[in-house]
Amino acid sequence: MKTLTPFLLALFLLTACSSDDNDDCQGVDCLPEATQTGAGTFGCLVNGEPFVDNSGNFNCFYQLVDGEYFFGITGEINRNDYVQIDIGSINSEIQLDEEVELKEREDGNFYAWLSFDCICPQGKTTTSQPGRLTITKFDTSESIVSGKFEFTVTDPTTGQIYEITEGRFDSFFTQ
Secondary structure: OOOHHHHHHHHHHHHHOOOOOOOOOOHHHHOOOOOOOOOOEEEEEEOOEEEEEOOOOOOEEEEEEOOEEEEEEEEEOOOOOOOEEEEEEEOOOOOEOOEEEEEOOOOOOEEEEEEOOOOOOOEEOOOOOOEEEEEEEEEOOOOEEEEEEEEEEEOOOOOOEEEEEEEEEEEEOEO
């Protein structure tokens, strides 16, 4: 029995480790589900690699300030080449199930950024290369906003192109 105990313990430990822990997932399989419950998720593919912030601690707001609506959501991860994705609007109301273009960060526009080596906007959407955003749930009574997005930006320092695809978020927001 003494020799059987270490064997059984080793067998238990090996079978207790699951392949479902997302260490081996690739691409879209690593992204959070596209929910509409305020789950606190933000994910997309950046050049095919998963960018996922499931912390629920990211900043998300939709606020009326001096008669103008402002929206913002930020997902953040620790990577060597990029750290943050921001999507927002200036003086633009959210419309449910309407695709809007992500352009420059200007009055009346929705926009998106990919920040590289600092938490500051560097790769930005433009009118000549806009992205897309669709809000799939917008509930002001429950303060839930969900959406999907995609855009392409260029690192102004290196010239590298970053394609952000399969984007999705589901969050509570402050008003």
